[in-house]
Amino acid sequence: MTIGIVGIGLMGGSFAKALKKYKLASKILGYDHNKEHQKTALELNLVDEICDLNTLKQCDMIVLCIPVDGIIAFSKELVEISKNTTIVDFGSTKELILKNIPTQIRENFVAAHPMTGTEKFGPSAAIDGLYEDKIVVLCDVCDNSSYHLEKVTNIFKSIGMRIIQMDAKEHDIHACYMSHLPHAVSYALAKTVMSHENPNAIITLAAGGFRDMSRIAKSSPNMWCDIFRQNRTNLLDALNIYESKLAMLKEMLQNEDYDGIHKYMAKANTLHDILK
Amino acid sequence: MTIGIVGIGLMGGSFAKALKKYKLASKILGYDHNKEHQKTALELNLVDEICDLNTLKQCDMIVLCIPVDGIIAFSKELVEISKNTTIVDFGSTKELILKNIPTQIRENFVAAHPMTGTEKFGPSAAIDGLYEDKIVVLCDVCDNSSYHLEKVTNIFKSIGMRIIQMDAKEHDIHACYMSHLPHAVSYALAKTVMSHENPNAIITLAAGGFRDMSRIAKSSPNMWCDIFRQNRTNLLDALNIYESKLAMLKEMLQNEDYDGIHKYMAKANTLHDILK
Numbered sequence: 001m002t003i004g005i006v007g008i009g010l011m012g013g014s015f016a017k018a019l020k021k022y023k024l025a026s027k028i029l030g031y032d033h034n035k036e037h038q039k040t041a042l043e044l045n046l047v048d049e050i051c052d053l054n055t056l057k058q059c060d061m062i063v064l065c066i067p068v069d070g071i072i073a074f075s076k077e078l079v080e081i082s083k084n085t086t087i088v089d090f091g092s093t094k095e096l097i098l099k100n101i102p103t104q105i106r107e108n109f110v111a112a113h114p115m116t117g118t119e120k121f122g123p124s125a126a127i128d129g130l131y132e133d134k135i136v137v138l139c140d141v142c143d144n145s146s147y148h149l150e151k152v153t154n155i156f157k158s159i160g161m162r163i164i165q166m167d168a169k170e171h172d173i174h175a176c177y178m179s180h181l182p183h184a185v186s187y188a189l190a191k192t193v194m195s196h197e198n199p200n201a202i203i204t205l206a207a208g209g210f211r212d213m214s215r216i217a218k219s220s221p222n223m224w225c226d227i228f229r230q231n232r233t234n235l236l237d238a239l240n241i242y243e244s245k246l247a248m249l250k251e252m253l254q255n256e257d258y259d260g261i262h263k264y265m266a267k268a269n270t271l272h273d274i275l276k
Numbered sequence: 277m278t279i280g281i282v283g284i285g286l287m288g289g290s291f292a293k294a295l296k297k298y299k300l301a302s303k304i305l306g307y308d309h310n311k312e313h314q315k316t317a318l319e320l321n322l323v324d325e326i327c328d329l330n331t332l333k334q335c336d337m338i339v340l341c342i343p344v345d346g347i348i349a350f351s352k353e354l355v356e357i358s359k360n361t362t363i364v365d366f367g368s369t370k371e372l373i374l375k376n377i378p379t380q381i382r383e384n385f386v387a388a389h390p391m392t393g394t395e396k397f398g399p400s401a402a403i404d405g406l407y408e409d410k411i412v413v414l415c416d417v418c419d420n421s422s423y424h425l426e427k428v429t430n431i432f433k434s435i436g437m438r439i440i441q442m443d444a445k446e447h448d449i450h451a452c453y454m455s456h457l458p459h460a461v462s463y464a465l466a467k468t469v470m471s472h473e474n475p476n477a478i479i480t481l482a483a484g485g486f487r488d489m490s491r492i493a494k495s496s497p498n499m500w501c502d503i504f505r506q507n508r509t510n511l512l513d514a515l516n517i518y519e520s521k522l523a524m525l526k527e528m529l530q531n532e533d534y535d536g537i538h539k540y541m542a543k544a545n546t547l548h549d550i551l552k
Contacts, residue, residue, distance in 0.1 A: 135480070178485075191543060192521045243523070249460055258504075
């Protein structure tokens with residue numbers, strides 16, 4: 001099976017590595033509008049060849065690892081692919097993508113969200129094992145033909161992923177709380193520190209807590225702007241709830257209600273009874 | 277040198293491990309009001325003996341690894357120690373502690389904040405290497421006699437720490453941005469998710485980003501309530517700034533100002549040019 005990867009960055013490059021490790025493709029082609037990324041992907045041996053759009057369309061499977069707005073735009077290029085060509089996207093949002101892809105390829109188009117990543121990007125960020133033992137959410141698979149769904153499912157299982165199926169609408173809400181809201185929170189924390197008159201002096205004291213809390217604020221603005229746009233309504237809802245929880249904590253601190261703060265923290269602690 | 281550790285939890289227990297590793301104490305005594313912790317500390321061989329208050333006072337060095345309000349309260353018990361007994365506290369706040377310790381022991385009392393830790397607590401949380409290659413802030417050392425300051429400095433250097441000296445007021449502001457605000461932000465994120473009608477379903481999708489962002493929301497409410505109380509004013513200031521940065525992001529999202537969001541994210545990214 002020839003597999004074409006569109007966008008050879010952290011996700012696409014790491015996926016190529018996984019495909020090679022488990023010998024799941026006879027040939028891996030890379031498609032990327034960024035010339036530097038093309039060069040690096042070849043140098044790092046992530047893909048066998050860089051291809052043009054016509055060659056890409058001949059692949060047995062096309063994997064879209066580009067920002068979510070790009071996925072919608074690029075799907076229009078794929079309207080005339082063969083009925084046997086599977087398309088899978090790795091976007092962090094799902095509802096708007098599935099609403100906007102051409103109906104001609106809806107059966108072929110498997111909407112996937114691998115729940116993994118790092119804050120790094122570009123082909124040099126590709127790592128071994130990024131997908132192993134991680135969850136991938138497949139959305140609205142009732143609209144896929146079983147041929148394409150099985151092809152994608154087999155690949156994800158073969159690289160060690162656990163599959164969850166979900167409604168796209170539900171996915172976008174869950175992904176908002178587990179990923180998009182945390183990114184907003186982390187960006188705002190980084191922005192707060194950077195707005196200080198002397199951030200360097202403060203950052204000297206950074207330890208594990210701050211490092212963890214600010215890590216994802218290093219993520220790509222191009223990618224995250226798109227995600228915020230596509231999941232705008234859910235993110236605004238989540239931000240409203242988050243703001244109210246933060247305001248509650250601040251109010252208790254203002255009122256010196258330390259019993260209340262203790263209870264609040266103890267309730268937050270219970271998250272970790274679920275999150276193993 | 278006999279060293280007495282008050283509070284044999286994550287910080288105290290890990291410090292005892294470091295003292296043993298580098299053979300810096302002839303005997304390590306543990307003092308803890310929690311009987312279970314006493315037992316575990318002995319079983320784990322963190323300390324050589326559990327001692328009473330009178331024996332503790334005979335130590336050459338007393339290390340206070342208890343919540344910050346406890347440090348102030350306990351310091352009153354140490355008023356009559358020998359001029360040669362060094363006291364060092366590991367509290368996360370400094371200004372209020374230094375304002376409230378008895379003047380009779382001010383020379384002996386070295387105020388330290390090791391910038392390290394995990395979200396775990398109790399003696400079983402003690403780990404090897406917690407202090408190695410980490411920063412410890414010493415505050416208002418001009419009020420210490422050189423004898424006590426050198427004793428503490430030598431110990432910290434011997435276990436591989438890097439020492440920064442700072443004014444207590446300045447420390448409390450910096451520690452607020454690097455540690456106390458991130459804890460508030462993480463507790464609020466955990467509280468947001470736990471307030472959802474079905475947190476279990478959402479948390480199934482948790483990946484690295486959410487795990488990192490919620491890790492410190494597992495921290496001890498006893499310890500963190502005290503810290504929030506002692507650094508209340510700075511934390512309220514920081515929360516106000518943080519809220520305004522978050523509100524700015526939300527407003528841009530409401531107004532679909534994606535150029536603005538892109539710039540905001542790019543500015544947040546610059547934190548990582550400083551944070552290596």
